[in-house]
Amino acid sequence: MNSTTEEQHISVVRQRLAARFPTIDSGVINQAIDTAHHQFDGRPVRDFVPLLVERAALRSLTDDT
Template sequence: MPGDSREDAAVREVTERLKSAYAGRRTAQEIEAAVGKAYHHLRDRPVRDFVPVLVERRARRILADLPDPSEMD
């Protein structure tokens, strides 16, 4: 993920926060994919200050839209 080191660190923190929030409900791979997809969507935005917050919000929506693994039996 391109960006400055502060933004990269903030996005990594978002990823770790989501892994904790979705522990047992989503795999690390699903979370990383959601964060990557959310970050990719914002990559060309000129104002970078809010990218981590926007990435987290978008990733949460992506994760919420995934099928619930407990209902897939």
């Protein structure tokens, strides 16, 4: 059984995006991630949520720059 939780995966996404966009304020990155993450609230299948969150946040961050 895999003990890695969704929140742990999202934490890795935060780190990865912060490293990719060092000039963007961490609050902006966190907001993009949180907005994307909340799009999946109440969805029963959670396996791919971190990947989908990362992609949505990445789109948001690259559209804003």
